[in-house]
Amino acid sequence: FLDQIKSINNNINQSVAFIICGRTDYSFGNSDYYSFVNWSNDNMKRNENLWEIEPLKDDETKNLIKAMIKGLPEEALNILFDKSKNNPLFIVQYIVNRNTVGIIDLSKFNTKCDIPSGISEIYCSRIKNLKGSEKEGEALLKILLVLAAYKGEISSDIIYEFYDDYTLIPILVKKRFIVFENGFYRFVHESLMIYFQQLLKNKY
Secondary structure: OHHHHHHHHHOOOOOOOOOOOOOOOOOOOOHHHHHHHHHHHHHOOEOOOEOOOOOOOHHHHHHHHHHHOOOOOHHHHHHHHHHHOOOHHHHHHHHHHHOOOOOOOHHHHOOOOOOOHHHHHHHHHHHHHHHHHOOOHHHHHHHHHHHHHOOOEEEHHHHHHHOOOOOHHHHHHHOOOEEEEOOEEEEOOHHHHHHHHHHHHOOO
16 A cells, blocks of 8 residues: 555656545454554654544534535434444434435434444455454454443453453453443443444344
């Protein structure tokens, strides 16, 4: 990948700016991409030519939703706002999937039994990468399934009763599958919990 960029730069006589977006938590990609992430962290200056994208602010999220759906009922707006967790990708996926324009049954819209197909595909790819890039991939997957069985929240004391290998949990935190808050491990997003609960229901 770096060789391709250098080749383009060497074959033209004008300045070129590359805008490259991607995950940097090592949860998605191959070895070449990981090498590029490492190179970027070592050779680029933060907030000058390397930026970490932050979630939208609350008011920015609501304004984006209202801009995408004119005349959206306040209750539907609040539901979308809550589900998106200020993530623009999730906003788009939930709007496309839920047919939110002209919603009649808000309780049906608020159901937790399904997540947008686009988000499911992302989670599927991330799990394949997890299993392929980590030698303990299957054990890591089982931890996530146990967390789903506990409705997405489990205390650190209980989880370490299941797993005495203290190196596994930090991998899932680093790869942004789970977070640790107030003594509990939780999925980073409700939709991720739903995805793993569906895996359990379907027996993987």
